Amino acid sequence: MSFLTVAFAALFYAATLLLVVGLARRIRLYWKTPAPLKIPTTPAPTTTGGVVLRMFREVVFFESLFKGAKWTWLFGWVFHMALFAVLFRHLRYFQEPVWGVVVWTSPLIKYLAFAMVIGLLGLLGRRIFVDRVRYISAPSDYLMLFLLLGVGISGALTTFVAHTDVVAVKSFFRHLMTFNFETMPNLPVDPLIIVHLGLVALLMIVFPISKLLHAPGVFFSPTRNQVDNPREQRHIVEWARKLER
Amino acid sequence: MAKAEFEIPDLKEYPEVPPVQPGSMAHSKPFVAKNPKFMEPLGYPAELVDDWQEKAIEHMGELLGKYRSLQVFLDACVKCGACTDKCHYYLGTQDPKNMPVARQDLLRKVYRRYFTFAGKYFPRLVGAADLTEDVLEDWYSYFHQCSQCRRCSVFCPYGIDTAEISMAAREIMDRIGLGQKYCNEIIGKVFKIGNNLGLPEPALADTLEGLEEDVVDDTGVEVKYPLDQKGADILLVTPSADFFAEPHVDGLIGYGKVFHEAGVSWTLSSKASEAANFGMFIGSYENMRRISLRIREAALELGVKRIIFGECGHAWRVAYSFLNTLAGPFDFLDSNYPVPQHILEFTWGEIQKGTLKIDKSANDHMVVTFHDSCNVARATRMGDEPGGQFIVPRNVIKAVCNNFVDMDPDTIHEKTFCCGGGGGLLTDDLMELRVKGAKPRMEALRNVIEERGVTNMAAICAICKSQFTKVLPYYGMGMDMIVSVHQLVSEAIVLTGQDAGDDEQEDSTEDVA
Ligand code: HEM
Ligand code: SF4
Ligand code: SF4
Numbered sequence: 001m002s003f004l005t006v007a008f009a010a011l012f013y014a015a016t017l018l019l020v021v022g023l024a025r026r027i028r029l030y031w032k033t034p035a036p037l038k039i040p041t042t043p044a045p046t047t048t049g050g051v052v053l054r055m056f057r058e059v060v061f062f063e064s065l066f067k068g069a070k071w072t073w074l075f076g077w078v079f080h081m082a083l084f085a086v087l088f089r090h091l092r093y094f095q096e097p098v099w100g101v102v103v104w105t106s107p108l109i110k111y112l113a114f115a116m117v118i119g120l121l122g123l124l125g126r127r128i129f130v131d132r133v134r135y136i137s138a139p140s141d142y143l144m145l146f147l148l149l150g151v152g153i154s155g156a157l158t159t160f161v162a163h164t165d166v167v168a169v170k171s172f173f174r175h176l177m178t179f180n181f182e183t184m185p186n187l188p189v190d191p192l193i194i195v196h197l198g199l200v201a202l203l204m205i206v207f208p209i210s211k212l213l214h215a216p217g218v219f220f221s222p223t224r225n226q227v228d229n230p231r232e233q234r235h236i237v238e239w240a241r242k243l244e245r
Numbered sequence: 246m247a248k249a250e251f252e253i254p255d256l257k258e259y260p261e262v263p264p265v266q267p268g269s270m271a272h273s274k275p276f277v278a279k280n281p282k283f284m285e286p287l288g289y290p291a292e293l294v295d296d297w298q299e300k301a302i303e304h305m306g307e308l309l310g311k312y313r314s315l316q317v318f319l320d321a322c323v324k325c326g327a328c329t330d331k332c333h334y335y336l337g338t339q340d341p342k343n344m345p346v347a348r349q350d351l352l353r354k355v356y357r358r359y360f361t362f363a364g365k366y367f368p369r370l371v372g373a374a375d376l377t378e379d380v381l382e383d384w385y386s387y388f389h390q391c392s393q394c395r396r397c398s399v400f401c402p403y404g405i406d407t408a409e410i411s412m413a414a415r416e417i418m419d420r421i422g423l424g425q426k427y428c429n430e431i432i433g434k435v436f437k438i439g440n441n442l443g444l445p446e447p448a449l450a451d452t453l454e455g456l457e458e459d460v461v462d463d464t465g466v467e468v469k470y471p472l473d474q475k476g477a478d479i480l481l482v483t484p485s486a487d488f489f490a491e492p493h494v495d496g497l498i499g500y501g502k503v504f505h506e507a508g509v510s511w512t513l514s515s516k517a518s519e520a521a522n523f524g525m526f527i528g529s530y531e532n533m534r535r536i537s538l539r540i541r542e543a544a545l546e547l548g549v550k551r552i553i554f555g556e557c558g559h560a561w562r563v564a565y566s567f568l569n570t571l572a573g574p575f576d577f578l579d580s581n582y583p584v585p586q587h588i589l590e591f592t593w594g595e596i597q598k599g600t601l602k603i604d605k606s607a608n609d610h611m612v613v614t615f616h617d618s619c620n621v622a623r624a625t626r627m628g629d630e631p632g633g634q635f636i637v638p639r640n641v642i643k644a645v646c647n648n649f650v651d652m653d654p655d656t657i658h659e660k661t662f663c664c665g666g667g668g669g670l671l672t673d674d675l676m677e678l679r680v681k682g683a684k685p686r687m688e689a690l691r692n693v694i695e696e697r698g699v700t701n702m703a704a705i706c707a708i709c710k711s712q713f714t715k716v717l718p719y720y721g722m723g724m725d726m727i728v729s730v731h732q733l734v735s736e737a738i739v740l741t742g743q744d745a746g747d748d749e750q751e752d753s754t755e756d757v758a
Contacts, residue, residue: 026320029316030313030316030317033309033310033311033312033313033316033317034311034312034313035312035313035314036311036312036530036570037530037566037567037570038566038567038570039314039406039409039566039624041395041398041399041404041406041623041624041659042622042623042624042625042626042631042634042659043626043631043632043634043635043659044626044631045631046626046629046631050631058402058404062402064327064399064400064401064402064404065325065327065400065401065402067399067400068327068328068331068399068400068401068402069325069326069327069400072325072326072327073327076325076402126326127324127326130326131264131265132262132265132326132329132330132341132344133324133325133326133329135265135267135341135344135347136324136326136329136341136344136346136347136350137324138324138370138371138372139369139370139371139372140363140367140370140371140372141323141324143370209361209362209363210363210371211320211321211322211323211324213320213321214320214321214322214323214402214403217317217320217321217403218321218402218403220313220317221314221317221318221321221403221404221405222313222314222317222404223314223398223404223405223406224403224404228626228631230565230566230567230569230570231565231569231583231584231585232583233569234569234570234573234574235569235570236570236573239311240530240570243530243531243534
């Protein structure tokens with residue numbers, strides 16, 4: 001095995017471990033931290049079913065953002081939906097055999113890479129040109145967009161411009177997933193795919209220690225996930241109950 | 246127009262988002278609670294403690310473990326900017342630190358520095374910062390430029406509520422001995438005397454007697470305003486401003502008339518002679534709970550069956566959303582009624598039952614619009630349906646008034662703008678902030694005055710009423726155009742046995758005027 005291959009094998013194991021453990025710990029923290037008061041932003045659903053629906057609209061349509069900022073919504077929503085679609089298409093690099101839907105949709109989804117990049121450029125533009133958004137941006141906010149742009153553009157280039165040896169790359173990951181190092185092929189020495197994979201690993205590593213925590217966070221937001229029923233049902237958490245003794 | 250030492254914002258026909266002007270409100274700070282007697286009764290150190298930095302971080306850590314909202318909100322913000330133009334204080338002052346996300350960042354940068362990996366090792370990269378004296382000064386200034394109105398949380402993709410952040414920040418500051426005089430002094434009065442204004446029992450009894458006389462003079466009917474009446478069915482808890490401030494008191498007269506016509510027995514309590522609960526403004530669960538427990542005690546002592554709250558925004562939030570948590574369970578009350586109820590729920594119920602005789606024409610000299618109070622709109626409900634908090638007050642107004650007009654849809658319902666004086670900022674040492682923060686509401690109001698001939702704005706919050714009375718003149722509008730919703734009810738209600746002649750006489754004077 002080449003040095004490059006060994007290095008990337010180690011990198012992806014480390015990145016996966018950091019991502020999974022980091023996220024799990026964060027989610028555990030959110031789960032364990034009590035919400036002592038009922039604070040849904042009203043009007044709020046009065047039933048659990050209603051809350052599930054509200055959350056669905058937030059996660060799938062970005063409902064609140066739509067109310068708040070139409071351009072950000074447009075670019076943000078296009079970027080995210082394209083991202084999820086493109087991620088879905090990536091299953092074909094990990095599965096054996098590949099699901100039918102992945103195969104059927106793959107030729108179409110590949111063009112969504114452009115939508116993803118356009119969405120990101122729109123968000124970047126807003127960050128640079130709107131004085132209020134510029135004011136609130138830290139270096140990491142720009143870097144996150146550059147990182148994702150890097151992933152998106154390098155990925156699109158391998159798909160549309162300089163094809164890489166996809167078979168070898170897939171085989172590399174299949175071997176990683178099955179911990180089979182004996183027959184592991186070398187990664188192709190192709191700058192584009194190396195950059196793409198390197199940036200993806202970096203993204204995985206920063207995920208649990210960055211604002212990307214908004215992805216799990218949204219599900220734990222008390223203003224969105226609480227049922228509006230404080231008069232009907234007494235809501236009290238453990239530390240607050242202790243005050244009553 | 247009232248005189249001011251600061252520039253009063255121009256009102257525009259179409260709202261616009263102004264450019265940022267860094268530092269424009271850095272000088273705005275409320276008086277600090279310097280006197281130990283304002284701090285100690287609330288359980289806080291009398292003055293800034295020596296090791297305040299360490300202590301502040303320690304308290305932040307404690308709050309992070311107690312409030313999921315704080316933990317999730319500090320992590321989740323992506324700096325998308327959707328909230329940046331949603332705060333009335335930003336729109337009125339242009340100070341970028343009044344943009345909700347920037348306000349949060351004042352706390353977030355310290356959180357990141359002490360509690361996150363990225364902030365510990367790459368502070369510059371993620372905008373993390375040490376807790377220095379300058380940062381503390383910014384905290385004191387800008388966390389007292391947030392009225393905790395929750396407007397930002399409506400538009401945030403993760404529902405990040407800057408009010409929660411402000412509350413936490415104020416709690417941390419209180420715990421290191423840096424408290425705000427206005428809020429803390431008032432809470433002290435509640436503990437000592439029973440209400441924000443420090444009105445003792447005899448003064449209350451006197452005021453209520455005066456009201457009874459006024460109503461007899463006006464209508465010839467003896468409507469009672471009982472105090473501490475054991476065995477009454479309903480305990481009415483209302484903001485103490487209702488006892489004498491204008492236009493609040495006209496609302497209290499209205500509640501009494503409605504109860505009278507509904508034929509229910511009710512009472513006020515000298516112990517729980519205050520609906521307001523400033524414990525919420527300073528983010529203190531313990532103080533909020535202590536204040537709430539007075540209501541439970543009063544209900545038990547008086548042996549009532551129901552609790553009803555008068556017109557007040559944040560008080561209704563604490564009552565509707567928190568009372569059951571803080572002072573429940575209320576299993577000793579009549580379970581046929583929600584605990585607590587809002588006076589508007591009660592009045593609307595009576596209107597629907599037809600127990601009230603209404604003469605809408607009594608309000609014909611007005612074209613009324615309605616100001617949704619922020620806490621009622623975004624943190625509570627009335628009735629059974631989500632959004633009842635918008636419908637019930639309007640239904641009541643329309644039932645007693647022929648001319649009702651709503652303001653711009655982007656400024657009502659869940660998108661309503663704060664009056665500019667909520668969240669413990671209703672104090673003269675913050676006058677500039679209050680006037681500037683009222684701008685978006687003033688703009689929407691002036692537009693319906695000019696386009697739709699509106700003469701009066703009705704409100705259901707003691708703070709809103711006081712704030713508008715004070716700031717309307719700065720914008721060249723009359724302070725008396727603000728009315729209580731139950732004042733409208735009071736005008737239109739025809740009491741059983743009311744002197745008919747009296748009524749006509751009133752009408753004819755109106756014609757002359
Ligand atoms: C449950 C899943 C997710 C939801 C509901 C969600 C939602 C959102 C929303 C509403 C925004 C604000 C609008 C915008 O700026 O686009 C946002 C921003 C962002 N999201 Fe997500 N997201 C999710 C997952 C992810 C994932 C998996 C990534 C990346 C790997 C990601 C990366 C970003 C980035 C970088 C921003 C900031 C964009 C900017 O700088 O303006 N999100 N997300
Ligand atoms: S809660 Fe209201 S006052 Fe505070 S930042 Fe949000 S919009 Fe502004
Ligand atoms: S809307 Fe929410 S996520 Fe966006 S900048 Fe404001 S607080 Fe952050």
